[in-house]
Amino acid sequence: MSVNKPLETEDAEDHEIFDINDFTTASDWERFVVQIEELINEWKLNSNISDNLIDGDRDINFENGEWQHKTETLQFAEEISFTLTYYYLTKKNENDKNNLNNSKKDQVKNISIDFDSSTNQSNNSQLEADENSVNLVNLPPKSMADLLNKTNDFQNVTSSQTITPSIAYWYGLCRFLVISPTRNNSFIDTESRANVILSSISIAINNTGCLIPIFVQVNSINRDMYLGLCEGSALKTHFQIVHFNYTPPQYSFLPGLLEIFKSKLGNHLTNSSFLISVSVRFTYLIQEGTFLDSQQMNMKASLDKSFQDLDLVDDRIDEIYPDIKNLSFGSIQDCVDSIYLSCIWSNLSEDIIVDSESYSDLNPQHSNDWCITLNNLLDKCEYQLTSSLYKYLDELKRTISVSQLIGPTGLSINSNMDPQVEELKNKSLQKLTSSSSAARRLDKMYFVGSNIVEKATSRMKALNTSENQLPIDKGFLDFIMDYLFPDAKLRQSKETSKQNKNQIKDDLNSEKFLKKISLLKSSSFSNDGLLNKFVICLNLLNRIGQTAAIAQLWQEFILELRYRYESAIIIPGLDNDPKKQNQDSSLIPPDLSRCLLHQKIQMLNCCIKKKQERELIEKESAKKLDNEKQKNNSDEDEFFDCEDEQPILPFEGRLKKFGDLTLLNKPSEYIYVPITQESTPMTEDMLEQHASVLVNLGSSDDASLLRAKIQSASLLSDMQAFKAANPECVLEDFVRWYSPRDWVAVEEKQIDPETNEEKIIKKYELSHRMKIPGNMWVDVWNNAKPVPVRRQKRLFDDTKEAEKIFEWLNSLSIGQIVEQTLPILFYSAIYTCYEEVFKLDLNFLADPIIDLLIEKTIKITRNNETKKYHDLVNYVKSIEQIVSLMKSINAKFMNKKARISSDEEPEVKQFVKKLLKHSLDQESCELKIENGAHGTIGKLLSRLCVRNKITHKSKYNRMQSNEYKSIKNSIDSIDDQDDNDEIEEMENYTNLLLPYDKPFKREYILRSSVSRPAPYSRQSPQRMYCLINNLEFRLAGAFTEDTMFF
Amino acid sequence: MDDDILTTLKILIIGESGVGKSSLLLRFTDDLFDPQLSATIGVDFKVKTLNVEGNKTKLAIWDTAGQERFRTLTPSYYRGAQGAILVYDVSSRETFAKLDNWLNELETFANKPDIVKMLVANKIDKPNREVTKEEGLKFARKHSMLFIEASAKTKEGVEIAFEELVEKILQTPGLWENRSTGLNVTNTSSPNQNGNCGYC
Ligand SMILES: Nc1nc2c(ncn2[C@@H]2O[C@H](COP(=O)(O)OP(=O)(O)OP(=O)(O)O)[C@@H](O)[C@H]2O)c(=O)[nH]1
């Protein structure tokens, strides 16, 4: 086939071909025609009357309507198939079929054709005369009238962002049929074949009385070429297209195009006998797309920043390493591809405008009809948070353990390594230096030696083989650990001041957000808790490094925890309630509303705390013992002096007075609240085990009793402590403190012995249930000996528990580490999303997504549905898209160059947000600009484009002279106020809009009402759409002629 | 053996000490009122099979101690619960006033966000009422809970309270799909008798 040789469509107008009547020999062809007719009938496009009824509602236009289509297959001969597609406009959100039926009711009302009311008065009046004299059937079909209707000019997309089919766009048609070859079928590549199909169409139209234009697609599909035909009321319109991939110079401006148009209309016409109305749209490219795929982007990034040399000076350390404090967010690329500005001048008279190579009357500044088109790359861009989350989730499948991967902290490597290990190891980059940095730093800090850590490090030294393969080098690892445990850093003050950057302002919305997100079963309630920071680092390392990096940081982290436990140093950053943190006296049990990892570390803190206390007590009692020994030696006889006196009952382990209540049996003594054993801290997995023990006892009464017994250990401990603190106390005293609601008032009538009056006296006594002999409480009370807490058996064995936790931490495989950290990572991800949204004031768009995301995450984190985390990432992606696109758009329109005054700001913001909203719906969105050049936005655009013309030049200067000074001069001369800005923004070239001096694309619509083919024919609609840009030249003509008076 | 059982549900009973939680449960499971019942230590639980509209449902009902000192532990039993019964004592305003705390606790520790909540006003047989029915209703409406007045002693309202709750849970999609959810702890093998729990 001949793609390069454009189909000469003029030839298709060869009328002879439509007069063929002899198709007896072509039965294939006959059947083809029948198929078309059947579909026309089926779709109810056959009757004359239907023409004005189907889209009877005349208010539907390209802007407010919505495009629909139906498609059926046609068969030509055996092997060649076509599709017949019916395109039509419906009202937004309305089912087309309903519409069809409803509109049939009011027939007559709708039949009034707006047959070009503005340009050609004479024409109009004649048609009106027609309308009155001729019956309805003789009115021109609506589709012909549409050719002259201007409301649909240059309407690429409807307001609901459905794209106008190109045929509709060129001709202004509201409905039409298209026959297209199916894929891989290049049947209609010759004129004769095109004509065969066209003849079929002609027959079908005549047989069915269809008033809707029917097109046939010709030539190769991507050239978008059609021939078409519409008949009705003894008028016949031919649709033809000319398409070149270059623009013939003689036709590249309006005069040349007018010439073509007029010659098509017929040579019998003199210039004065009719008027041609011209509508023009020029489209300017004001932003060129510069898309780099992620690989190119990475190359650029690695050029920008080099992470290679890590032995740099301390002060600049922040800039050498990647940002470990925040999750990277947003697209690396510019999400805006290209921006076009279109300016429309409608309904011009052909003879008053000049449009030529050298001069054009068509100045954008004089158009009130502007429209901006923004093409985005949302689907192509790579989003940092999204992809890092996916990558992290990918690690879930790894069953390899940390020590398998990078070698154990203390032991020699397993010699028989599986291939997966081998592979991962080989991928590793650099080595970890010999010693544990955390341990060394802490030694410096606290001057506490630790055998274990030293042992560990020295053993690691011996393990040189695996060192060579560790991915994170020592400097970076130190940097991370310093950040995670700032209390170990010598420059403590500096660090803490840096950290207080809470970007979420305390407004109502944020408060709501924080409340919602706190329901996640995660780590800390703010994003700067220890585990949040840790997990952000893990995620980062996984993103830039590989699996081994996770293992290495994890190991280092455990080492640090181990060190802290050995040295009894509390782990910081777990409890975000600062009040709680300072309350050194109490031990905070694991918070069951937090994730398991958080609970475990909290538990470890409990152990550390207990250890501190134990060591303190041991020290003190050692001292006491010393003192007592000395005392006993010196004043041995003092003891006997008080022998005769009533023995003072010794009390032990008092915490504080219990209000001013006194003992019932000894009213001179206050009741004291004893120091109690903290209730045993437990993490949820421990509790679950505990619960299963209880459940397994069964549900009988005995089982209930046994359960109560099992759980009465802490009751016993409390009772013992109470007895020790309050000698001579009774159960009633205990109940008053422990279960005040079981100390009930009873009213008792009493007769006053003196006055003999009845008085009601309130007496207190134990509640009935406490009085029952042999009940559990009494039993336990009777068995309780006065024992202060410090002499009680420890309910909580910190050494054992700590070891269990380390065992657990060390046992986790990479996949399990990921699983345990996911709740925290997603907390941080959502938090980051909100922060970004909040910064750009995009809550109106993103809040519903964030709310949904939080809701889903709450469920997933609380039910440990690890598999479902994947589903969450899409929400994160949507938010990243919104924010990234907003950033890109802002960079274009709201940069310093825009000089937006405070008056303009609200409108500009509104515009930018509208643009964002539309862009999110559509890869290429069009937005009308109110008042064109004269509106606020128009002025802003003019400013941006004009200004950039200047910076453009200076950039050019720089490139030419390659000398900084000359740019500086050139800029100074243009704008001496903020030359710094100029330079800055020049670097960031993508922020600039291009000047609109040369249109990127020009479109013209020429139309007229003309008597054709003979001077005495009725006037009929003629139209030609022209498109010119540097890629193509297209003419889409629709020429009508009278078939009655010719 | 449990083949005809539609599902197993986990239900919690919470509220201040002495409001009658254990008594309500006993009334429901054994149709008894036992004045000899002692104050609950830790948690206890009972099982009962209920027939709601032809569906046999196994209920594992966890009764918790209301005492302050036991509170640190009880929330761990909230996990996996599909229903929660909040009890107050109509003869004690204080127990009504503390309801907010209990709701908070539920919100923090229950892992099913759409857990069905029922407010039970107990001890309506008592003469010295301090909280009116209207107050109870208002509170329940404010927090979208079911509400019923009951007495463990006279039996009034007890059975229907549990039935309504179960019916509501069964009507809530996605709350009970899994047969084993209610008692998933029973599935954990080999009870580790010595050691893991602090009270052993
Ligand atoms: N009059 C009356 N007394 C009741 C009712 N229900 C419970 N009681 C009494 O209230 C007291 C406390 O009842 P329990 O069932 O042990 O209370 P609880 O809520 O389980 O208390 P804790 O286990 O400590 O949390 C007992 O003496 C019961 O006899 C009731 O409906 N009416």
Ligand SMILES: [Mg+2]
């Ligand atoms: Mg009880």
